Every structure is written in structure tokens, then in C-alpha cells.
């Protein structure tokens with residue numbers, strides 16, 4: 001018996017060493033943690049239960065039968081984050097560059113299947129040279145199996161990808177189909193084809209970092225939701241994000257104990273909106289003043305900054321926030337901001353997370369760049385996402401809500417449950433100056449008349465009362481009481497149950 005136990009321990013120790021001390025040292029020298037160290041930091045102490053530690057590949061080509069490392073380059077299993085269950089895979093770059101063989105892929109598939117069966121999220125830590133070159137099509141087939149599970153799990157359990165090393169070629173499409181992607185600055189990259197292929201095909205000279213580093217994907221492409229300084233920070237932030245999310249699409253997000261009075265009055269909000277309608281102010285100030293303990297978890301913070309997306313808690317319950325940001329492009333809607341917000345709204349809706357929308361939007365951005373880029377289709381994504389969302393929807397218009405953007409942003413007409421406005425709200429087809437230039441074009445040469453027309457339009461529409469008279473706004477509220485009003489609104493909607501008619505799936509304008 002003792003011999004068997006000794007063999008077990010020796011085989012375990014061998015598997016835990018991955019690709020050997022030299023490669024572990026090289027991994028550390030690059031500022032990267034090993035696959036197992038990452039799992040240790042991600043999960044609660046001692047909670048990790050590993051599967052398939054002794055699995056080896058079955059390839060016999062190119063001398064591969066001579067090297068059969070236990071675990072085959074990926075550590076898989078389950079554990080807990082603050083006591084809640086999660087399935088994890090973590091690719092081990094020290095073993096054959098974390099490359100994906102048929103067996104490596106089947107280990108990932110096993111935990112994805114278990115996650116769906118048991119209703120728990122999947123967190124994938126990616127650090128891999130891609131398809132195991134020696135295995136050819138077997139490796140590609142393995143990727144295909146993972147992709148199919150990403151799709152099946154989408155909207156069933158939350159999926160989070162942490163990119164902590166190379167992620168190239170078709171391999172990028174597995175993270176791309178997950179709900180959130182975090183990257184690490186200077187040590188992770190994602191691209192469909194690397195710099196050498198780019199040079200050959202397009203003659204462009206670009207570094208891996210420029211082509212697919214964390215900065216590129218958080219600022220330019222919006223492929224990644226956030227970038228962090230190092231592995232430790234990214235893993236700690238993944239734990240924080242996880243705490244906002246439900247385990248699956250049939251459960252509510254966790255309720256955190258809160259120590260912040262839901263009826264807290266914020267007198268400073270009464271003066272948040274400047275008296276000049278063209279002066280910007282920081283919408284994040286409002287979000288933070290509404291949130292329990294001022295805690296706002298922003299996503300896609302570096303992309304399309306004219307719209308803000310992220311999570312807060314009200315009375316301990318997770319709420320998704322979408323807010324126009326008057327500080328950037330006056331909070332206008334455009335292709336990027338519409339895409340960003342639409343994806344976030346859809347995430348919230350599939351996982352039953354209520355949505356708070358804070359509105360100060362002058363409309364859609366005009367111009368050929370936008371039209372040629374398909375702003376019609378991209379804007380429609382946001383419209384569609386809000387209209388199909390059946391989760392509780394509460395909106396607050398702080399200032400401008402003009403034109404199509406008024407309708408799109410969770411208006412009453414798209415089944416907003418509570419539509420509040422501050423007294424400073426202006427709900428109209430467009431701003432008074434633009435309106436005057438169109439409907440009183442004949443008087444444009446006469447400054448006095450034009451000023452009078454503009455004033456008339458302002459008097460008529462630069463307020464929330466016309467919309468309130470029609471019931472499009474449920475109540476005009478004091479800015480200082482917004483936290484209380486919004487928290488009570490969401491509390492009253494906890495039993496909301498609205499279904500869309502049966503359909504196979506909708507046809508959102510992609």
C-alpha cells in the first residue's frame with residue numbers, strides 16, 4: 001500500500017512541475033505566473049479540486065511518443081470564489097508551450113460540460129502557442145469542440161477569459177465568444193495572424209504588442225474588457241467581477257451585505273448639471289453617488305468613453321449601468337458606443353441583471369464616417385437590445401434626451417419600467433438652436449426673430465414636463481433623492497416576470 005501511495009505522490013509531484021523548473025523559471029522571468037499559481041490566486045484557499053492530472057496526449061508523430069507530460073499542458077478542475085462554485089482551466093505554457101492537443105481540448109470540454117450541467121461559470125486562463133503543431137487536424141478538431149461548447153454555454157453560465165500569454169490564430173475565437181475578456185499589459189496578446197504574416201500579406205510592419213496587445217484591444221478593437229498591470233491584479237479583478245454575477249441563467253446574482261442607507265440623500269447632485277446646457281459634467285460622479293458604498297465596477301473603460309458600462313449594487317443587489325458620458329463627445333451615440341452598450345445590455349438580460357440607464361444624450365453622431373461605417377445597423381443593435389430586454393429597466397434622464405437617441409435609451413416606448421427625469425431634463429426631437437434653423441429657416445437672417453424662435457422652442461421642450469404630461473416620464477424627481485427612488489424602483493421590480501413570444505431566436509442586426 002505504501003508503495004502505491006508513494007507512487008501517487010511522486011506522479012502528482014511530477015505533474016505539478018509542468019514543463020520542469022527551467023521553463024517555470026523562464027515563465028517567472030517574463031513576469032508571468034505558472035498555470036497552477038494563477039489558479040491558487042483566483043480561487044479560495046484550498047478550494048481547488050483538479051481533474052485529469054494524469055491525462056497524456058496520444059500523438060505518435062514527430063517523436064511525440066517520447067514526451068508525454070502528465071496533464072498535457074492544461075490544468076483543469078473546479079473550486080470556489082468567495083464560496084461560490086466555478087470551473088476553471090489554466091493553460092500551462094511550460095508544457096509544450098500550452099499548445100492545444102486533442103486531449104488538452106477534451107480536458108477543457110469536460111469541465112465546460114460539467115459547468116453547464118451544474119450551473120456554474122467557467123473561467124479560462126489562456127497562455128498557449130495555439131494548435132499543437134505535431135497533431136495537425138486532431139488539434140483543430142479539439143478547438144472546434146471547445147468553440148461549440150462556448151456557444152452552447154453562452155447565456156447559460158457566465159464565461160470569463162483571462163488572456164495571460166499568447167493567444168493567436170483561430171484560438172482567439174474561443175475567448176471572443178465568452179462574456180468578458182481580461183488581458184495583462186505587456187505579456188499577453190491576441191491576433192488572428194501574427195506580425196510576420198501581416199508583413200508578408202500587407203507589407204505592414206507592426207509589433208505583437210501594437211497588433212494585439214492589451215492596450216490595442218482595450219482602446220482600439222474593444223475585443224478586451226479590461227487590461228491590468230500583471231497576473232496578480234488581473235486575477236484579483238476577475239474575483240471582483242465574479243462576485244457581481246449569478247452562477248447561471250436560472251439564479252439571481254448574489255446579494256452582498258450593504259452598509260449604505262438606500263434612502264441616502266445626496267444634495268450635491270442638485271447642482272451636478274451645470275446651468276449652461278453645453279457645459280459637460282462627469283456622469284461617473286452620479287453613478288458613484290448612487291452605488292452602494294460608491295463601488296462601481298467599470299467595463300470597457302478605455303473604449304468608446306462617450307458611454308459608460310459596468311456594475312454597481314443597490315441594496316446589495318447587482319445592477320448593470322449604462323450611462324451617457326457628457327465629458328466625451330457630449331455623450332453622443334455613435335457606432336462604437338452603441339455596440340459597446342448593446343453587448344452589455346444583452347449580457348445583463350441573459351443573466352437576469354436589472355439595468356439602470358442614465359441619460360444625457362444629444363443624439364446620434366452625424367457624418368460620412370458614421371454612415372459608411374453602418375451607424376444605422378450598429379445603432380439598431382442598442383435599440384434592439386433594450387427592446388428585447390425583459391429584466392427590470394429603470395432610467396433617469398438628467399439632461400438631454402434628443403431624437404432617436406431618446407427612444408433608444410431604454411425609453412418608456414421600449415418598455416422601460418420606471419422612467420424618471422430630473423427637472424433639468426430636455427426631451428425633444430433636437431436642441432432648440434437646430435430646431436429653429438430648420439422650422440424657421442426663412443427668419444435666419446433676422447437675429448432677433450431667430451432668438452425668439454429659439455427661446456419659444458426651449459420654453460416648450462427644454463423641460464421634462466411635456467413628456468411627463470403624456471406619461472412617457474413616470475415622475476420628475478429631485479436629483480438628491482435619485483438613489484432612494486431608483487433603489488425603491490428596483491426593489492418593486494424583483495418579481496417582474498415578462499416573456500417575449502416564443503421564437504427560435506431573434507435576428508438582432510449584427
Ligand code: HXC
Nearest residue numbers: 096097099128129130131132133134143166168169170171
Ligand atoms: C507545439 C509549441 C507550439 C505549438 C510553442 N510550442 N507553440 N509546440 N505546438 N503550437 C513549444 C515550442 O516548441 C517550445 O518547446 C515551447 O512551446 C515554448 O515555445 P517558444 O517558441 O520557445 O516560446 P516563445 O519564444 O515565448 O514563443 C511563443 C510563441 C511561439 C510566440 C507562441 O512558440 C510560436 O510562434 N508558436 C507557434 C504559434 C503558432 O503558429 N501556432 C499555431 C497557430 S494556428 P520547448 O520544448 O522548446 O520548450 C492555431 C489554429 C487554431 O492555433 C485553429 C482553431 C480553429
